[in-house]
Amino acid sequence: MLALRSGLTRALSPRTLAPQVCSSFATGPRQYDGTFYEFHTYYLKPSKMNEFLENFKKNIHLQTAHSELIGFWTVEFGGRMNKVFHIWKYDNFAHRTEVGKALAIDKEWREQLLTPSLDLTDKQESEITYLVPWCKLEKPPKEGVYELVTFQMKPGGPALWGDAFKRAVNAHVNLGYSKLIGVFHTEYGALNRVHVLWWNESADSRAAGRHQSHEDPRVVAAVRESVNYLVSQQNMLLIPTSYSPLK
Structure with a gap:
């Protein structure tokens, strides 16, 4: 979701004779199911939290038309203030690439959601995670x-x-x-x-x-x-x- 503009357009196998350490945590569905979850953390400019949230509330449909939103939260305690956290789900990396391309040519999304959000944001962090x-x-x-x-x-x-x-x-x-x-x-x-x-x-x-x-x-x-x-x-x-x- 709302990665910076540059972000929108963009296992090693063990040696045959090397010993392998196995764990149920490291094997199983994650290796075969491409579904992943993108974690986004936005650090907002002081006093801009309400404006940011109101704009998302008004225009979030422009993003959810392309991606599945799992959750969107404000951070009450733990770390810097004026912080929001959200999770988006993708079927695989090809799916995320398709979404990025679609958003890049979506003028309404750029003008109503992306640009205002970037103007209110100091910093963004993104992680790709698997269940x-x-x-x-x-x-x-x-x-x-x-x-x-x-x-x-x-x-x-x-x-x-x-x-x-x-x-x-x-x-x-x-x-x-x-x-x-x-x-x-x-x-x-x-x-x-x-x-x-x-x-x-x-x-x-x-x-x-x-x-x-x-x-x-x-x-x-x-x-x-x-x-x-x-x-x-x-x-x-x-x-x-x-x-x-x-x-």
Whole structure:
């Protein structure tokens, strides 16, 4: 979505005798299903948030006519202020290229959505991610708030840390401390990075569940194993916009 103008127009096989390390996190549907999710983060100019959101609300249909919007949120806590985050779905890279070409010749989209948005934006970031094979994209039971937790893991990839990470996530899911929406592994962007998107009824219910999970020995044991491979972690509380499919 709304990549800069230049962005719109634009596995290694192991050696035969090399030992291979396998992990369920690194094999499976992701390797055969071309569907990917593009994460966009916009850092807006101070005092321009409302203008930016109003323009998107008015003209978002110009983009969704070409691409599937998964979710669109403002960042309430966690990092810089005046920040929005959105996720777009593509069938494969050829699909994204087709969308880029269509948008490049769409005068209405350029004039009403792209140009005004760029004028209000200080910085943009984009990542290409896949859902991990053991996770499917879920929908919440009702409207609420979201938390995007970004884990920067040690070099070595999912073959090294994937199973431990899976156990840590599932410990929270299986014990009902939060509703999992999706787990995404970055393909383009910072490598060895995993994004976990959670849903909670409210910020207070999220805080209560977090406190309870920290006292649960089953969660503590799973997390303790996973953090051996952790470099850094960032949490953002996300508030869905009125036009976000994920509410």
